[in-house]
Amino acid sequence: MARSSTRYVCQACGYEAPRWMGRCPDCGGWNTMVEETVPTPVKARVPRRVAEAPGADPVPLSAVPLEAEARLVTGVAELDRVLGGGIVPGSLILLAGDPGIGKSTLMTELARYLPDRRVLYVTGEESVRQVRLRARRLGVEGDNLLLLAETNLEAILEAARRVAPDVLVVDSIQTVYRPELESAPGSVSQVRESAALLMHYAKTTHVPVFLVGHVTKEGAIAGPRVLEHMVDTVLYFEGDRHHAYRILRAVKNRFGATHEIGVFEMHETGLRAVDNPSALFLSERRYGTSGSTVVCTLEGTRPVLVEIQALVTPTAYGTPQRNATGFDYRRLQMLLAVLEKREGLRLAAHDVFVNVVGGLRLEEPAADLGVLVAVASSFRDIPADTGTVLIGEVGLGGEIRGVGQLDVRLREAARLGFRQALVPAHHLKGLLRPDGLEVVGVRSLHEALDLVL
Incomplete structure (x- = not known):
């Protein structure tokens, strides 16, 4: 007959403990330990010689049939x-x-x-x-x-x-x-x-x-x-x-x-x-406004053009605010430090707000260039070129690093009518340029700001 025992299990990560704890030692969650009753079976005698249960025979890889999966x-x-x-x-x-x-x-x-x-x-x-x-x-x-x-x-x-x-x-x-x-x-x-x-x-x-x-x-x-x-x-x-x-x-x-x-x-x-999320995310875009840029992000196998908005204003507090919606907050802090160090923009006395329009969350670094250009545009109150899409990762030295599947991104930009794309310079060799889209290579953040602003 089975006996019952109790244990405390974290409802967040599944960590088990013999007693209650206010904080889970595994995931760090507070007040997540809940008492559960666990039946403990009585140990039975196990004979020394146990008959082996029959199992499936291993098969070589080449013998596994390859059939088209009907989805x-x-x-x-x-x-x-x-x-x-x-x-x-x-x-x-x-x-x-x-x-x-x-x-x-x-x-x-x-x-x-x-x-x-x-x-x-x-x-x-x-x-x-x-x-x-x-x-x-x-x-x-x-x-x-x-x-x-x-x-x-x-x-x-x-x-x-x-x-x-x-x-x-x-x-x-x-x-x-x-x-x-x-x-x-x-x-x-x-x-x-x-x-x-x-x-x-x-x-x-x-x-x-x-x-x-x-x-x-x-x-x-x-x-x-x-x-x-x-x-x-x-x-x-x-x-x-x-x-x-x-x-x-x-x-x-x-x-x-x-x-x-x-x-x-x-x-x-x-x-x-x-069916066309890029057109949806850009449908309400305003032209001639500072702090607005367009980037091309890759979500799985799909390129998506989204608008990035930035607002830089003098702070009214002792500590300036840094707020990002749809973009990683820590990466924004790093990019702002690059903008201050390499371009001399003094943002220590300004609040910086960054928003990815449409509710999309950007995770890949190909949006770095667009974020920094939007911040610089708002700081200088100069509208960025509305017909340019920005693609590139920004390093700590202010250099523009390469991104993956650039040709797919450029085709999406050309399909939506953009006339110019700023891309990492070392991608230009052997790159297939879509018709109607001028592809400009940049090596540094300084070059990109001079071209767009």
């Missing part, structure tokens, strides 16, 4: 691009995002994207009537969408085996539980074990499974970190719920490119894909 194509280019070309059968996909961002809306619309497939939507937070009302608002009709309000994982899998869906959606993974575990739903052990059982179901039945996950106030996926390692694909739904645009970003994908993005616009009737 489920949704017909929505933005969603298919993020997934790597469509939904892979048997894949386990985790979709996370802030409350109200549109996760349940996207999952409900799967039935409309896949009209010839049977979708089983398991809701653990809403009733089937609530889901029906949302589906009617989104225009989702038909009998291919099956609804199940259940949180018991055994009952969910039993229903899935009975109806044999083509796609399974669990909304959300933090609400389901396994009855044999004594911890509460949403705990580390429940989320880990539930995800493991759903992964086994997906791999054995070749049914793709979507898991909707909650996020913490810091923006990370709630639950154990192992959850992100278990799934095949991790998708983040980003954006401000008070604005119409949503960005679906793949931060992990075993079947496609990582950091691929899809852009959607939220309407009363659901999400609409934005």
